[in-house]
Amino acid sequence: KTENPISLSPPTKRSTASVVRAEANQPINPVIRKEEAKVVDSVLVAELSKPLTAYCRCWRSGTFPLCDGSHVKHNKATGDNVGPLLVKKQE
Amino acid sequence: KTENPISLSPPTKRSTASVVRAEANQPINPVIRKEEAKVVDSVLVAELSKPLTAYCRCWRSGTFPLCDGSHVKHNKATGDNVGPLLVKKQE
Ligand code: FES
Ligand code: FES
Numbered sequence: 667k668t669e670n671p672i673s674l675s676p677p678t679k680r681s682t683a684s685v686v687r688a689e690a691n692q693p694i695n696p697v698i699r700k701e702e703a704k705v706v707d708s709v710l711v712a713e714l715s716k717p718l719t720a721y722c723r724c725w726r727s728g729t730f731p732l733c734d735g736s737h738v739k740h741n742k743a744t745g746d747n748v749g750p751l752l753v754k755k756q757e
Numbered sequence: 758k759t760e761n762p763i764s765l766s767p768p769t770k771r772s773t774a775s776v777v778r779a780e781a782n783q784p785i786n787p788v789i790r791k792e793e794a795k796v797v798d799s800v801l802v803a804e805l806s807k808p809l810t811a812y813c814r815c816w817r818s819g820t821f822p823l824c825d826g827s828h829v830k831h832n833k834a835t836g837d838n839v840g841p842l843l844v845k846k847q848e
Contacts, residue, residue, distance in 0.1 A: 677793040693837030694785035694815065702768040704832065706840040711802040712847070721842050723814045724785065731842060741795065746784035749797040751812050751822060751842060756803070 680747070695725040707731040709753060720750040771838070786816040798822040800844060811841040 699705045709721070720733035724746075727734045733750035740746060790796050800812070811824035815837075818825045824841035831837060 677790070678795065679792060680794040691835055692783055693835040693839075694831075695837055695839050699768070700838060701770060702838055703771040704769065704828070704838055704840040706843065708843040708845055710845050711805070714802070721812075723816070723842075725814070725839065737795070740785075743782055744784040746786055747791060747793055747795055748784075748786050748816065749795040751814075752797060752799040753844060754799055754801050 698725055698730050711753070711755070714753065714755050717755050719753045721753060723751055724748045789816055789821050802844070802846070805844065805846050808846050810844045812844060814842055815839045 695705065707721075709719075722730050722733040722737070724733075724737040724740050726736040726740045728736065737749050741748065786796065798812075800810075813821050813824040813828070815824075815828040815831050817827040817831045819827065828840050832839065
């Protein structure tokens with residue numbers, strides 16, 4: 667039985683010199699729904715309308731919880747390497 | 758047509774005084790797959806075995822891309838308010 671169906675594309679490698687780590691004890695969400703104690707979202711797969719939907723994990727999207735590509739700017743500005751979670755209805 | 762089927766539970770509110778924002782220009786991923794230029798994961802919904810699967814958005818999980826509850830420690834340590842994306846096969 668498949669417990670955790672994660673499919674990984676072959677990752678793009680980068681040089682060790684470009685690796686930038688985050689400060690361990692900093693918050694990572696600047697502005698999204700800060701009035702909530704914990705920002706949790708739910709995706710109902712039966713209601714997904716598109717074959718692929720990208721969900722933000724960088725906390726910089728203007729359409730959070732969806733990814734709007736803002737991770738690109740964040741990664742460039744900070745040297746980070748974060749990206750979205752892709753939810754796929756078909757292979 | 759439902760473009761973005763996100764269902765939100767009634768959020769837990771917190772006092773304005775407890776709101777902590779992240780530094781805008783810091784990386785958010787300390788250690789996960791730093792050898793990759795961009796960490797992107799895919800979920801194939803047809804292969805989900807459980808009714809509910811939680812995916813990490815805090816970049817602190819020991820079982821990334823799955824959530825292992827580490828967001829609780831991160832939020833407590835930093836005053837942040839991040840949490841997982843829940844993918845649900847049934848309502
Ligand atoms: S905008 Fe946040 S992961 Fe793409
Ligand atoms: S461990 Fe990262 S969101 Fe739960």
